[in-house]
Amino acid sequence: MTSLSSVSPYDNMSPVAQVAYRARAAAADLAPLPRSAKDDALLAMADALEVRTSEIVEANAEDVARAREAGTSETVIDRLTLTPERVRAIAADVRHVAALPDPVGEVVRGSTLPNGIDLRQVRVPLGVVGIIYEARPNVTVDAAALCLKSGNAVLLRGSSSAYSSNTALVRVLRDAVGGSGLPADAVQLVPGESRDSVRELMRARGMVDVLIPRGGASLIRTVVEQSTVPVIETGTGNCHVYVDAETDIDMAVEILINSKAQRPSVCNAAETLLVHKDIAAAFLPRALDALADAGVTVHGDERVIEYADATKATIVPATTEDWETEYLSYDIAAAVVESLESAVAHIRLWSSGHTEAIVTTSQAAARRFTQLVDSTTVAVNASTRFTDGGQFGFGAEIGISTQKLHARGPMGLPELTSTKYIVTGDGHTR
Template sequence: MSTPIAPEVVDHVHEVARRARRASRQLAQLTRGEKDAALLALADAVDAATAAVVAANGEDLDRGRASGLSENLLDRLTLDADRVHAVADALRQIATLPDPVGEVVRGSTLANGLQIRQVRVPMGVVGMIYEARPNVTVDAAGLGLKSGNAVILRGGSAASSTNAALVGVLRSALEAQGLDPDAVNLLSEGGHDAARALMTARGLVDLVIPRGGASLIRTVVTESTVPVIETGVGNCHVYVDGSADADMAVRIVTNSKTHRPSVCNAAESLLVHRDAAARVLPGVMAELAAAGVTVHGDEDTRGYAETAGARWVPVTPEDDDTEFLSLDISARVVDDLDAAITHVQEHTSGHTEAIVTADRDAARRFTAEVDAAAVLVNASTRFTDGGEFGFGAEIGISTQKLHARGPMALPELTTTKWVVEGDGQVR
């Protein structure tokens, strides 16, 4: 059994949630023009505070290095001036997107004259529990504002100074626009108890979204009494089919693994059809070696890796299920498409899977049989991203099947309401 949550922490989180719920009622009434004007004001405020945000981020980075954070986690944590500007620009992009609130999903007029329509409405209060990704702080606030939701943020301790600086800027900018600053809230105290109190504040919080590693997501999913959307863990595969163009395969595998290895849409596993191995693996291994990737491979890949100068270690069953988030990749040669699909289905985390092939039938089978939020044909796994899909900033990538799946943007932060209008009808 879990230890009881400190009563003072529960009281604090519940008070924050009550204030957020009050703010959500104001947000639900805003027009698109009002929300977009506020988003642009928030973006300008973040840009104006760049120096202060970078300084606060420096405090987090110093603590992270002192505590032995890995380079990949430090990269996720880092906000330099260019990244702060990119975060502000994400708010401006959200302002250009259609407002989902009020959209009519479906509707009709019944035989008795009743007019019924299903419309999108805000969730209300959304809790975010996440790790060392301070850009999530601003993305969540912007997406929450545009979709009419108040947000309660519980970021990881590694980014505490950065998150406090960013939320301070956002709350001040909201207040300057005449909006309730409790539309954006940060739980900066209470440690893990604050996260537990947030995920059990049923009736005050409408939805919790965890964003981080497997352990964090598993904890939130299993302990939360508030509805949860599961996100993020990405054991993504690239399967190179027997008919694949070798140059294309090299580009896609290299980009999928090395473009930014610390994120959830980076490739962690490589499968190569036996008929393509001699054509594809020399080039793939040369590029992986140049990038410093360690190949956790089977014996069929060993010779190619060693010839190319890549570091090769024997693959283990645990490697097949590992989200490395580093310059490591598992690699196997498989006999055919069936073997590739079977392997993917046994080890997928349901995030993103890719096939490289010139065979349309193979592509159709792969997309039909592989069960994941995104299945890509002849493209890098790095494209599974709300911005790349044209959704603007994303609040996460859902790996579950109910309500939302894949990159989650504005529509996924709404629910629906039935509105029925009559002129005196009775049943």
């Protein structure tokens, strides 16, 4: 007969359920910890990343080699690749997170009620946060650092294409967290490389408090539609740059090129250019030449194609599909529009609600555009590339939410918390 004391709670659990169970226990231990304990663990993580860089880069090279053998595009490989310089930058981001204020325990609002009861609404960790993401191993560290700082345990389910990289990174992070005296199970890699483990994670309601998908439209749609765990939707980035009738052409060209070509493989890169008809003749020849110099192919409407002979740009006819495409490559859709309102109508129809920019010298046009466009971020005379947790001063972000409940836009530390009410009386009864 088996004694109760010899039965492990994990004996009848699947591997995914086991890590979720351990994460839940770790989250309970993390929640009451002071900032100093969490910051010490974060600094230990950053140091470990630098000390063990060669181990991480060597594992990453295995993933990159497999990706190249599979014919993966260079833009995806770029997102997958870790170099010593990139590892150092990731470690620096972790140190930045350690330096940020701790949101846990912050009083969101509070008052003394007329009956003398003291009422406070305070920030608390979400609990167990699951991250499902594609071939971006930097997300492994970003998510672990932000979750730990905000008192959450994290379950990381990266894509199989980054399995070696993620395994090495999580091994390094867990060693550092455990070595600093915190529960190592605060950071765990979800076991398995098949979709079965993803499906089980999506159905771990009661064990996992929230899921955050990061990746392409297909991944995000699958998680949103199939998960029974609450989901914070991080949408794709079909971002627009609108050049107004009244504009500084030099500035408009510079913003366009930065938005599109500075790093085209990320979600805040511009995918569509809209140009007011009154500025098209002056702006488009210069813009198209600049796009050509940056190696960008333009998918243009009929009025953009009219400028093909006057520039060195590669212009192909735009189809309906182009207006809704997140290229993540050196491609951009382009159209000439009748008015600011026409640009807004186009954005409303095709945008993913991520980031839209207007380049204008008219304050009235800027106000009108920001009022009418309903996206997480509206930029005035600035590149779309600024929609980023680091650029906003939040530290490394957990994702950019394109939904409207709980969190919207770049999600930093406060967005990884919920709240609870503390009611303090003196023998009060109702």
